[in-house]
Amino acid sequence: MPAMTAAVPRTSISLPLLTLISASLAIMALSQPPQLPAAWGFVFKPLTTLLIVWHAWRRGGAAPGLARWLLAGLMFSLVGDIALLFPVSGFVPGLIGFLIAHVCYILGFCSRVRFGAVRWPFLLFGLVAAMVLGRLWAFVPADLQGAVLVYVVALTLMASQAWAWWRHSVRDPQELRARWAAWGGTLFVFSDAMLAIDRFAGPVSQASLWVLASYWPAQWCMAQSLGRPAELSAA
Template identity: 85%
Template sequence: MTAAVQRTSLSLPLLTLVSAALAILALSQPPQVPAGWGFVFKPLTTALIVWHAWRRGAAQPALARWLRAGLLCSLAGDVALLWPESGFLPGLLSFLAAHVCYVVGFCSRARLGAVRWPFLLFGTVAAVVLGRLWAFVPAALQMPVVVYVAALAIMASQAWAWWRHSVRHPEELRARWAAWGGTLFVFSDAMLAIDRFAGPVDQASLWVLASYWPAQWCMAQSLGSPAESSAA
């Protein structure tokens, strides 16, 4: 690993953490720093994670292509949700596209449903959360929300299926990153949905974003290390 790669590997997590913290502080209610900073640091944090992913994945080109596409869709969703009302549906559709990309990427490593119990687990979680919130979801958003929740549950389930399918295989660690990324994404979106439809949740931005960005970081980590990419 070159000195430049080593320096980037050390500085990028720190830059991402600082950017995430500033975004959370700006988007808190009330804001702890100037609220306008959220328009800079929220997309910047995701952009840094995109860069983290772009330096990885040469050994798994199909997985890398789809996960990078998912991260770019997520970046678009982050920008849309800076306007919580007018941007909610565009943001929802952007993240729906991100989950589809992630599912396709994970399916390049293990067939869909290669391990079945995660689908039962996350399907049950999704049904319980949706059932609790259904009375609060506006009629115009019910179908988009159902489709989104299904895609989210399938994404997390397939990430776990990839991990459990790869136990004791060389790529098990990468698959484990994806599985925990999917789990954190489910938690983050559940908190977001509760806050939007049934809330408000105290310190919602902290709960949502402090699990969302680690979820995306885990997705990027599932592409392996820069050293693996250099070797490939």
């Protein structure tokens, strides 16, 4: 009898590839100097995030509480993505969109483990945030300092809680999913740090490449943390 092999759904292969292609086209269109027509960025930047939303939606059915918050975070991130396509007028709306997204992520991670269950990630990310903000503070306009400070606190708490979930779940069935969230939070911190340096103290060479090439993997990791239904039923 011939060996039986499990069929892999075509979408499980094509979706990561489509996301990678869309992200690459967006980065090429939004880079300086642009390698594609700038208008392509207005199409492929939101499309890339929408593909990640789709990925999260397909994985989240077995964990409705976590999925609800992570999908909300991704949708507010989409709002932020679109707003930041307009670097001047869209900066504050984009900041607000991503601020709400981080609050959603924090609430999602808190549905898996209590807030601050592991304390050292809060100390570590707090130190990193303080160092970056300390170097940039003199360049941040006075009318934006309050908003930037609130955003940095939210970003720091999000990444810290993601790591708290992971380290609290070591040798637990949900450890792999928590690890995805932790690396997503870390990549988000790196991406936003590069964005802040470029905006306030830059310019940074190839800033769009650094920012977006870490931002979308961060969001993909968030979606991955939802796991598959079989994984979640064992957790």
